[in-house]
Amino acid sequence: MKRASVLAFALVSAFGAARATEGGGLGVYPDGLENFMSGALPPPGAYGIVYGSHLHYDTVRDGAGNRVGPPDFRVAVDVIAPRLVWVTGRSVLGGQLALHAVAPLLDVDVHAGGGRWTSRGLGDMTVGAALGYHASPNLHYLVALDIVAPTGHYDRADPSSLGRNVWTVQPVLAVSRIGPSGWNVDVKAMYDLNLVNHATGTRSGQALHADYALGWGLGNGWVLGAGGHVYRQITDDTGPGAAGKAMAFALGPALKYDSGKGWFLTAKLQRESGVRNRLQGEQFYLKAVLSL
Template structure:
């Protein structure tokens, strides 16, 4: 009976485990933004490529911080292609822009308790953001944004790249420079997701993600301490839902190096220090991220 319950819970999880958000119940994955996360670039067209590898060491059992029994793990490797156009127009005193994210990913999952071993590659759910606002002060930057994660990718198999539902995402953040030369900075970026229902009628609760960074410039390079936290802010609903809410917290480090004018490379490593599952099993692991920022 216990094994069947675990298997059922794992199958509910796997209905939404495939995108880069295999580590979260919403679409957005923490750890892709760090140093100066809330600083919007000046007018122009930009490409940001986030290459992420999330190594799942274990799955937390529903409603606890204990691991599911047996050998369970997986990896998610993804290239999230983000396109940003800052139009040069002003809205509410801010630079106005639009953006889109197209993730390509490879997901491998093994959950012995459910008899699942699956690997898939494909295009994940696409994000469309018609509103990006960036403000700039003498020693600060701020951002506000809104958009929708589409239910556009396949959910046929456990490791398919789709989540199986739409999400509305709101963003707000601040970067502050502690000196006039802008060599020391602190940043915090918050994402709020309102998740929709999947085809089975299950709805993950709303989720808040906070990414933060403290960084110091050493010549052209920056190095800093980074981290992220996620909290489920409302209850799940539908078959299998409970009153338990999920959360996770991670700490890491980041390096930023400008390769050439208009081209920068960033690298970060995160270790999840704690994770507690809600209605469904929750992955816990470590994340490595390499990102490229190119201005055109």
Template sequence: MNKSLVSATILAAGFIGLHANATEGGGNVYPNGAEGFMAGALPPQGLYYQNFLNHYTVNKLTDSNGDNSGADINLQATADVSRFIYMTDKKLFGADWGMYTTIPLVHVSGEVAANGVPVLSSTTSGLGDISISPLMLAWHQPNFHYAFALEVTAPTGEYNMNRFANPGRNYWVFTPVFVATYLNNGFEASAKFMYDFNGKNDDTHYKSGQEFHFDYAVGYHLNNYTLGIAGYYYQQMTDDKQNGAVYLDGYKGKAFAIGPALKLDTAAGYSLELRYQSEVSTENKPEGDKFWLKFTTKL
């Protein structure tokens, strides 16, 4: 088995579709690029529902230098993610107190080949790992909105260490989150910053490194439309380890994605956001394209 096929096999062994970066199996728990316009402007008191529909295609795996590893890989993933947000009428530190939960449903299929002959292939669907935040604090100023949250992701998704693809990661993740939106005379800049502390996968004795990543969007509001660009940046900060030893020189990943974005706010009170994101620079991870459709409404 050649070096590129080995790298692709390492990736595929734990691949869970839209959650693909470095760390174990090439994946991480958060679907980078999910947030876009008005990310930091949390709504007033009430119950809200968001739906994220995502499709991710991959046909390239990069090495530690960002070059094509030469692996013959084809991966397709579709996810439907539901998020419920509840903003209370309570105040804490001068902020509006809210909470949320995120529930992903994942379908992923993939194939790794050597000399045109399939070596690994798999198709699977199921519930992914559920995230919850009991503490989300939101502050509002005339042109600046921002919020802080503590998020916990539980290993609720199905996992089998011997299977090619898994809906779940099989470890806990703790993530501080900071979101912000600047809005002035129609111009908007929004971002969501996250830092992941990953637990250990007890089945594989693998501990993925800590991860810093952020989604961003820059645009202009014109009546009920917002037009601009959106994407994400990802960098793994600490080494991956297996059985306590550093794995493949740490197997640290990087990624940068960018693409057009369009948001529509309707008179009926719901919004739709459409985004295309191309991963233009990556290291130690798959490289592909993402399509997002986001729906938000008050319940």
């Protein structure tokens, strides 16, 4: 794989573009981002969420899982991403209607082949709508549709570009089993439908991926457990920047703290394995949720 191809499309935003398969890189969503409570909508009202992330990649894997690329390859992405969620008082198809928007602010640092590229600024924004359902006091689920817009600056020759230059449509299904004591289980599944990057003539393949978390509530606001993500590309890329189908798995410790006063925190540290045709690394995610 050519260095420019691998880097220019592999790396971009953690919230609008951190995982594109074009050029053998990453796609539209930072896999593993969500943690406990991913499928449970709160009562009607406005909520502020802030994601803080540090993503680090030090390896490129080919279709056989072999390490390729320059020996000094490393990528660091620091992210602060405010998200606004409005849970309306309206019911649609029996579910709570909610709207949201995410605006990621990125600091990207790329080293490879003796060169260095850096970028800072707004990445690709995400907007979406969801319907939330409450099957019981402990079991919740939602269906959603997110749209990732190419708002981040893009330069096909700059591997630290802040955007991917593509629109992506992403259906979502999330389920949460929550409780102050006992088992807490969360799964958020997504399917990526990517449009064409007109600057390169390449269209990344469709992908199925999911975040997960499994923990035990201690009864004092803390939930301790493990979480990560699974990723599998379903269809081939097309165009000049096409790469083989990508896949990955990640696992690491996860926790949640609920203050009982209208705010809670989650955190997750994960390391990827079983990676094929994309970057491999580790990610740390922190999320703070507050009722406005």
